[in-house]
Every structure is written in structure tokens, then in C-alpha cells.
Amino acid sequence: MWPGVLLIAPALTAIALLYALPLLRSLITAFVGEDGHPTLGNLAKALEFYGADIVYSILVALGSLALIAFVSIAIAGYLTLGQSRWAVPLLRWIYRWPLFIPFIVAGQTARSFLARNGVLNTLLTDVGLVDAATATSLLDWRGLVLTFAWKQIPFVTLLLAGAMASLDRSTIEAARNLGAGRLRCLIEIVLPQVRPQLLVALVLSLVTIMSVLSVPVMLISGNPTMMTAMMAHRVTFYGDYAVANALGLFSYLLTAVAAWAYLRMSLREKSN
């Protein structure tokens, strides 16, 4: 036992100093007032000042996750059940590109691509889908949802397509032979079997969306915006760690609820 403990001790110490200590500090600071006494005042202040941002963050996250889930299921499903000899490899090649592209780069390109006079509106005007006079900027909640989805769809698709590829093909073939269409096959046979992987990928994406600072700062000017941007604002402009940490507590709670829902669902499935 001791050799193992000795080998792992340095890494555990690093995690304790770089993660556990700041985590404890964030939790404690959220509940301590200016006078040093325990208080719920910071939480109340965070709710009062940033309640709209919390709701906004939840809605943007849910919208992003819905879009991510829908597109990832469509792509992974087509990669698994598609029969075209050219389209399947082509799509497999295309979809991965944003996977390792940094969020900050995605934020920069979204900032200029989705603007009112941006390239997207220019192209849509040229094609005749949008009237130049009424073209609007997409740099609001729509821009956030599109940017988060653009970055996270490859990640979720990668996990989902991997899970689908390792499924037993015989049930799929049997359903196909009995005349089930590919869409029905995807929804009724493939999807229920890969639901755990889909949920894990979505929970991890939620954590990512709740951690990214650059994208909301670069896309959204003014309020309401994502909680991350407001936490950074509270710290850099006011040096107010207490309210920032109280706001951070709400972002922990949000992801904790998602993780809890996932665990409960997977436990219930195991007991069945």
C-alpha cells in the first residue's frame, strides 16, 4: 500500500492546493460578511443584482444543450445508419473540426461573423434570404447558443458516434429487415441504448458552458449576460469576492442539479 500512496501523494497535494483550497475559499467567502460574521447577505445581494443573469444563463444553457443534443443525435445517427458511400466519410471528416478550436477563437469569429454587417448577413443578403435593411445582429442569446453549439457538437457527437459504433448491429439489422425506416430505427432502437453516453456528454457540456468567460464577454455587451461574465465583472471592477463567490455558488448548484439528475436516472436504469 505505501509505495502507491507515496507515488500518488505529490499529485494529490497539487490538487489539494490548486483545487480544494480555492474551492473551500470560494464556499466560505460566499457566506462571510464584511464584518467577518457568517451571513446570507452575499447570496441575497447576488440574487438581487444578478437574478436576471442567472435566469438568462439557465435559458442559454438549456437552449444550447437542446440544439447540441438534436444536431449531435442527427450526425451520429447518420454516421451509424447512413448508407451513402461518399456522404458518411465526408460528414465524419467535416464535423470534427471545431473540437480542438479554442473557445476564444470561436468567440472572435462569432463576433465578426454574426454581427449586423457580418459575413453571414452579407451572404444571406446576396442569396436573397435576408433584406439588407432589416438584417439584425445575432450577437445576443442566439449568438451564444450558436457559438456554444458550434464548439460542443463535435465533442458530443464524438462520444455518441463512438457509443453507437460499439452497439450490437444485429438488433438494428433485424429491425431494418422487418421494414423499420432509418429514422425509426435511430429513435426506437439506437438512441435508448446510448442514452447514458448522451447524458454524460451533455452534463460535461453544461459545465463547459458555465465555465467559459471569453465567449459571453466578446459577444454580449450590456445586461443580462452569462453568470461567468458577471462574476469576472464583480471581481475586476469592484474587487468584491464575496458576491462573486455567492454567484459562483449558484453556478455550482446548477451543474450539481444536472449531475444529480443524471446519477438518479442512471441508478434507476441499473435497478431495472
Added chain:
Amino acid sequence: MRSRHPAFSRLAETLGLALVMGLAAFVVFGPLANLAIWAFAEQWFYPNQWPTRWGFEFWARVFRPRAGAWESLWNSVSIAIATVGLSMVLSIPAGYALARLTLPARSLIMLVFLLPQAFPSLPIFVNIAAIFYGLGLNGSLFGVVLVHSLPGLVYAVWIATASFAAVDRSMEEAARNLGAGPLRTFRDITLPQAFPGLMAASIFVFLDSIDEFTGTYFVGAPDITTLPILMFNASMGGNYQIASITALILLIPSVGFMLVIERFLKADVLSRIGR
């Protein structure tokens, strides 16, 4: 559709498929092409739909000898190399212990190495910055290396554990039976076999550090400028050309990594991650 001629419906299907593939390609590559347009647009004012003058003027400006880009590039690369070094020195023994040795509460330890990825990281970075401020580490390269090592360590421990678990035990036992000591067995048998996985972990940590923004923003700013910070400042200052050129530079390691990852991260290692 069924009443139509089969050749006609096949043509319609191919056309529809081509349309969807074209749309997918546009969604993925359109925003990237947009960066390239901005990087070479010397003059682009409203109401012109497209740039009115193209060229390398801004590239020359970014890469002027005393411009900030060289310093940021140097900072980014040296921070990333130091982060890889620190993360791997800590995680190779940890990964070996988690994969091979008996540990008390092993699953709890695995959980500890998972937690930093399971909750939003921004509050952690904010509080690391507050702690570092008291220690005088804010605005120092070492402070930024430490803050980059938190996500780095998590990835490295996971992948290193999976890589050591994928090493064939019988070869290690054979070496021991032939009289090799534990250290020699590790050096000559275990390490070479785990090498591709450890290499993948190093690349992953390197890339994560090169791209890292939030931690650097809180711990390093305003003294330490990395490429992401340079890009962010240029963008917020409205200098889209400089921001796009920096963004294109940041894309090089990302895309390069995507193209080589499968060579290093084999399926037998991938399937063991998190176990």
C-alpha cells in the same frame, strides 16, 4: 416518392444529401473562412460588403520585431512547456499507482481527479488568483504555470492511468522472473509501452495550456500576455485584423493536434479512461 421512377428518386436523394453536406461544410468552415478574410482585409468599411483592399499589412504589424506578438508567443510556448513538465512529473507516478498498485480508497482518489472537470472552473480561478495575490504569485510566469497545471493535471492523470492499465502485465512479470528489478522493469518494459498514451497526454496538456484564457486572465493579467490574452485585448479594442491573425496562429496547434491524435491515443487506451 414511391410512385416515381427509382432513378429519379435516387437523384433527388443524392441532391438532397449534397445540399445537407454543403450546409454542414458551410456551418463548420464559414466561421473559419471569416477569420481568414479578416486576417487579410486591409480596408473594410461599411457599407462595403467585402474588403476593398487585401494584403499582409497587418501581418507585418503583428510580427514587427518589437511588437507584442513575439513576446506573447514566447510566453505561451514556455508556459505550455513548463505546464506539460509539471503535470507529467506529477501524473506519471500517480497514473502508475492508480493503474498498478494497491491504494486505499482508489475510487475516491479517482473521483478527486474528476471533480475539477465536474464543476464550473471560473470561481476556482478567481479564488486561486486571490490566494496567489497574497503569495506574490500574481503576474508571474510561475503563477500562470500553476493555474494551467490544474486542468493539465486532471487530463494527464486520467490518460496516464489508462495508458499504464493498457500495458501488458505478462511482459512485466516475465521481466521480473528473468531477474530485472522493479525500476528496470518500469524503465525497459512499462514506460516504452505506455509512451504513446503519455505522449497523447502531453500534447493534450500542451494544447490546453496554449488555449487557456480564463486562468491567465485572472492570475497573469496585466503583466503576463499570452496569445489568447493578446487576441482578447485586440478584439475588445476593436482591432479585428490583429485579433483574427492571432486567432489563426492559435488554430495551428489545435488543427495539427486533431489530425495526429488518433496516432497517439489508441482505442485500447481510450476505452480505459476513467476506469
